[in-house]
Amino acid sequence: MKNGNFDETRPNPVDPEDKQASGLDQTLPVKSGTRSEPVHESEPASGEPRKRLSWPAWIALGLLGLLAVAAVSAFSGYRSGIDMRQAAQATQVSQKVDEQFQLGLQELEQGQYDRARQRFEYVIQINPAYPGAADKLAETLLQINATATPTTAPTPTVTPTPDTRQTSELFPQAEQSLANGNWSEAIETLLKLRKDDPEYKPVQVDDMLFMALRNRGRDKIIKEADLEGGIYDLSLAQRFGPLDTEAQSFLTWAEYYILGASFWEIDWAQAVNYFSQVQPQLPNLRDGSGMTATERYRQALIGYGNTLAQQDDWCGAQEQYELSLSLGSDPDVEEALQEATKNCRNQSDEEPRQEEQSAPSVEATSPPPTAETPAPVETTAPTQTTAPVETTAPVETTTPAETTAPPETTEPVPTPSPGS
Secondary structure (H helix, E strand, O other), X not given: OHHHOOHHHOOOOOOHHHHHHHOOOOOOOXXXXXOOOOOOOOOOOOOOOOOOOOHHHHHHHHHHHHHHHHHHHHHHHHHHHXXXXXHHHHHHHHHHHHHHHHHHHHHHHOOOHHHHHHHHHHHHHHOOOOOOHHHHHHHHHHHHHHHHOOOOOOOOOOOOOOOOOOHHHHHHHHHHHHHHOOHHHHHHHHHHHHHHOOOOOHXXXXXXXXXXXXXXXXXXXXXXXXXXXXHHHHHHHOOOOOOOHHHHHHHHHHHHHHHHHHOOOOOHHHHHHHHHHHOOOOOOOEOOOOOEXXXXXXXXXXXXXXXXXXXXXXXXXXXXXXXXXXXXXXXXXXXXXXXXXXXXXXXXXXHHHHHHHHHHHHHHOOOOXXXXXXXXOOOOOOOOOOOOOOOOOOOOOOOOOOOOOOOOOOOOOOOOOOOO
């Protein structure tokens, strides 16, 4: 810019016709001493034309956004409705269970043991973990057994001769009965001693009563198959002191055996649940029916497997049949296992085929890559629940016979057909 010449800072002249022909709207100024080509504002520096979305594309994107919002809103409302319905149903079931439990308590206090037993069994069937239900059912069964089986009493005479023995003679007799293992005689002697003189060695008498009741309850459960009587004696022994680990385990497994038998042929899943816990601990534990815990568990597995097979749950039925055969051979179960295994394999093969068949349909309906679509929302079908059915059929029990317990073996005792 020497000599005041400002012509160098002016833009290069462009012919109007050339400007109109080339479509240039504006040229950028050129620095002095250099020459550069005009840069168009409508073109990017790379020389490629910029693509702009047309108004139909903007409308399509807007509609897709509205559809996504509507889908999310509909799904949220659907899930909220399902949750409310399930919560209301759970509340109704809980209220019904509470009502049945309270009615059972009232009937137990009034001496209506059969009706109380049915209500407690219903509560356990709906909610096995309901607090206090198992204890009240065991107490009800004890009351039923006590009232149904009268205790043997000596033949009364017209003028009974009173026992004039001194308390000092009764105490050594009770000690001798305990040493000989005659638990019933020891209990009768100690009760007579306490009646005659409640202040005579109360601590020693309580200890002896605890030992006699504890051992008699154990023998009834293990040797005599009198589960209810054994539970009753062990419950009485708990009033004099805490049970040791062995006695507590006998009490627990006897209660579980009775609970499992109460679900026999009514709910095989619950029967399997209880006998699966008893069988590993006391495989030869039995009740008046003579069926051991092992045989009960084996037949409960068969019944549960048949139930699953009727529901087309072949893989679950296969598992139950295999567990049953591990406890003893059975030709009918082996045949059922073959059928369940075959159908389970077919179900497993059909699932990948269905996934392969459904995959092309998803790709065919997918939008073109240029259009942005919202992520699909995964929906799950609501779980169908059925109202529980109140069962009032009582479980048949037989009066246990006094027998000597056979030596414990791991082989189950085969029976022709399941039954309580």
